[in-house]
Amino acid sequence: MFPLLPIARAASGGVAGDQGNGFDGVAEQQSSNPLDPGDPTSCDYWRYCGIDGFLCACCGGTSHSCPPGTHMSPITWVGTCLNPGDGKRYVISYNDCCGTNSCGRCLCNRNESDKPMVRPQANNDINWCLGSDSVTYNCSTAVIIAHDEG
Amino acid sequence: MFPLLPIARAASGGVAGDQGNGFDGVAEQQSSNPLDPGDPTSCDYWRYCGIDGFLCACCGGTSHSCPPGTHMSPITWVGTCLNPGDGKRYVISYNDCCGTNSCGRCLCNRNESDKPMVRPQANNDINWCLGSDSVTYNCSTAVIIAHDEG
Amino acid sequence: MSKIVKMPTHPLRLVPALMAAMCALLGVSLAQLPVEPAPNVETLPEKYPSSWLFAHDLAFYALATGRVYIVDPTAKTSDVHGMVDAAAFASFSYSQDRGELYVAETFYTRGMRGDRTDFLTIYDMATLAIAAQVELPGAKRSLSVTQKAALQVTRDGEFLLIYNFTPAASVSIFDLNKRKVVNDIQIPGCSLIYPHGDKGFASFCADGSMIAFDLDENGKPLNEYRTVKFNDIDADPLFMKFATDDDVAYFVSYKGFVQPVRLAGGEPEVLDRMYLGGAVRQTSYGAGARPAGWQVITQDRSGKIYVLMRPDARDGDHKSGGSYVWVFDPKSGRVIREIALTGNSISIEVTGGRNSKLVATNEAMFLDIYDLKSGAHERIIGGWGPANPFALHAVQ
């Protein structure tokens, strides 16, 4: 059967720190930085607390960079996630990578900060490639843009 | 997991006459004509002995007609299949239905008369929508065009 | 409809006129089972039975190639009657009166790239042939996970309303008689479309209010209304999926409140909210159960509201799906029934006709078909590969 958009996390199994990223056929990537713990190819990686899509880290990108040949969306939505490495909350920008067909690997949906579309800047149902040269969606990143002091 | 193109028959399970068409989530269609036995939504239906694709009978068409909104390809390949209803061989034309995206249901691949592409009129690897208004492939039919006296 | 390949002498050409020659070539003659005509393409009724359903596939693994399947949940055979394409986060609607399907979609000249054009594609319901393809100017159509409120027909059937987001928000008014966009209405800070009166629409706004418009016959606003702020987006936002009973739209909140809004034209009327969990009767779960999934709310033909519920839901679970459907009677303000699903599901819809069904998109992306009267699970419909039928439209 197929991993699904809104419930893809269930398909990923395990939690941060467990063995395996939960995606059959995808190589793991353990972080070497204790301040940034976890596996960017796992749906349980801390930064992905509000992500919805294919993880770029499984697609030739990283947690915060796009695969070669795609464009990073200039506009997107932001949420905050708790980093278990330092116990602090970070502001995460979920930039989509755009211009080629869906990567198809590591589908992950988490909605910790997600609000309905009426607040677009806090919503992950929107195709944030809308501001790119091509609105075609390839994968999603989770870029640290600030430390949440709030 | 996914049914596959060249080995999709394995995924269909069962044989003609067994209960079930082998495709989860697809309604059965038992023939009422003893001369044309079997289920057109099953990969094991006798006419499909050389088919490669989505069965139109699962997509809004029948074993020998296209779903609404598609176009039947004017050219295609032909093979012969043995009809267990009368013990005779029929010449079957595997016309593709074209113009919309893949139907996605009842993927079936059998190769009883299939020859390599060097003999295109006996080959099912070719997209036979090539002669249609749009080469986009939706599903495949198996049309009786003659009785094989050979 | 098929075009004959322009190669008159090629031996592969297999058109009816050449079939006799072909048969002679192969040493064959007519068989006991009759030779079948080609080309041969099926058609559909001009109006679809109210037992049917449109299942709109987002196609997350290949977004340019979404589809809308035409499904009959009551069929013993032929449970899928056809499909139309719906490209790139398309939105879908239809009109039984006009016998037309509407797909607002986006194309690129070179597949995933090149120049973008947005189209409204109009299909004839009987043939699924394209009746018209009208370009939507401005490359501004909203692109999101498929949902009904992105494309709505006004209640009088005259206008199709298309939601745009660039991220500037607007609504294009498409005249279904003239088959063209007759107006664009800016709705800054507001989102999506809900029918309002005979010829108008409402939208949710980021400050917690709704905005609403009455339209004239040219699609120009006659009046514009703004409600009080009733949607607490920070603490307990309303899902933007909706059910309707006559002119009342029903919404549910993350935490399980039901919010009716009368959208009858003129000033929208924000009605009293009710608490699903506080009015439970004969349900397995009380506290901790919350609406969760994608299309979490729908209605039957008698005006009962159906809400997809997740037991023991936590913050962030609002799209994780549910395994119970609560049937809410807006007249009594009570949950009058609970239907246990066979597993976690993400979208629900109720079909009409004498043989009404509750249809739920399950985790495997198959449709579970439940008899509405008994709640019994009858069968599954699916087997459509990677399709994601998130939006379900019962034929009205």
Place this chain on the structure above:
Amino acid sequence: MSKIVKMPTHPLRLVPALMAAMCALLGVSLAQLPVEPAPNVETLPEKYPSSWLFAHDLAFYALATGRVYIVDPTAKTSDVHGMVDAAAFASFSYSQDRGELYVAETFYTRGMRGDRTDFLTIYDMATLAIAAQVELPGAKRSLSVTQKAALQVTRDGEFLLIYNFTPAASVSIFDLNKRKVVNDIQIPGCSLIYPHGDKGFASFCADGSMIAFDLDENGKPLNEYRTVKFNDIDADPLFMKFATDDDVAYFVSYKGFVQPVRLAGGEPEVLDRMYLGGAVRQTSYGAGARPAGWQVITQDRSGKIYVLMRPDARDGDHKSGGSYVWVFDPKSGRVIREIALTGNSISIEVTGGRNSKLVATNEAMFLDIYDLKSGAHERIIGGWGPANPFALHAVQ
């Protein structure tokens, strides 16, 4: 590379220049983990390691959206390095010398319909940016399940050869320096493309022969050759997939014969055929084992030929896949080794480098990675949804 949305005053705009303002708005400051730059896009080496592999996805569930994944079967992390689109039964090739990937593909102006245009898309290997998109006239590109022989670079690296089928068969000669089609050569009754000499190609013909051409620098035939009829298409046809060792192309037949053909330019030399089954050494299966699958044959860098074998195969099983790989030494005419796969597989390829792998596309459409030396199954690569990686191209 990203275009800034033309809405300078909209609050959603999140470009680096506005980030400070955004942070202020949200009441945040710089964190312990550093703020990361955006946009941020990865690049690849200008030449790819010989351990890498291209996995070409037919995308049978959405044919307009095929893909070529760039895979490293030796990687402990980052096993997929990126992808390029490959639309509508595309064909794929590449040139390490030029640092280019080539995709011959087909687009419609409106997704699945409208006007057809065929393109050769040229990608820069380091950036996967499009270096050129050249229209291929005539809407005649061959559309079939993905295979290598539909698109080949001549051995001198000057021409890309594109197979056309309408059903009239021809080969377009694309000059990679001029980036344009310089000639079309009709090959009536013949199919697909195999490199021949430095600058030429051969094709299989329906009468059982091969045709071959030497080309001049303008892509015009200098000479045309026709072999004897050696391919018994009725009784025991040759698969049209091929392996190569220097200038000899190897084919296998449905029943397990190995047919070498020297394609060195000039008159093709049909060499003695050998029987796989008749020369078995240390294999589990003898009689009844036949080649079966899609990409059923490949080679390693030492010139050994690998054939995917199905035990107890029957007529009609030729695409059903196999669970053993037989390693054939053309010098001795013997099968010198058998590699047991972990399950039924349909395509095989052998990668280069010090750490060579046997890669097999299995029934679940994942790649099984076997150590070539030991034959041990090391891991799987996949998880790419409905992808169908039927054609595997080891980087040479």
